[in-house]
Amino acid sequence: NVHMTPPQVKVTIISEAQANALLKNDKMAKSEASGDILNNTGTMEYHQATRQLSVSFRNMQLKKIKRAEKKGTESVMDEKFSLLFQSQFSVGGGELVFQVWTLSLPVVVIVHGNQEPHAWATVTWDNAFAEPGRIPFAVPDKVAWLQVADALN
Numbered sequence: 001n002v003h004m005t006p007p008q009v010k011v012t013i014i015s016e017a018q019a020n021a022l023l024k025n026d027k028m029a030k031s032e033a034s035g036d037i038l039n040n041t042g043t044m045e046y047h048q049a050t051r052q053l054s055v056s057f058r059n060m061q062l063k064k065i066k067r068a069e070k071k072g073t074e075s076v077m078d079e080k081f082s083l084l085f086q087s088q089f090s091v092g093g094g095e096l097v098f099q100v101w102t103l104s105l106p107v108v109v110i111v112h113g114n115q116e117p118h119a120w121a122t123v124t125w126d127n128a129f130a131e132p133g134r135i136p137f138a139v140p141d142k143v144a145w146l147q148v149a150d151a152l153n
Contacts, residue, residue, distance in 0.1 A: 019136040077118035080106035
């Protein structure tokens, strides 16, 4: 009966390092975030047909981002972030409270349209060549041409 009092979901943007720390400790300081997001909370809606809860963030907007120090030739389009979705719900009349969270796939934050191709390349490479169960967001520097051709296909 979780849908009787629909849970709230909060979204926070976190860095690759913060995502790694979160997966190691299963904890993160409430104030720790890599940016400010407007309209970052939503109420879950219950869908009777599928018996599932979901939430839509219609007007979410990134207002500020904190970037890591750049190493060598690294650019902002190489820097990956993740959206952290957090919620909690109770069962048994509030006797048992579950705190749940999950991370999105990596996202790249850009400020100008001319950065979009490089950002797409970063995200595409990550989606195509990430190993299951990896530490966020480790990907190989090089792969065989056959793998690249398969990804482009």
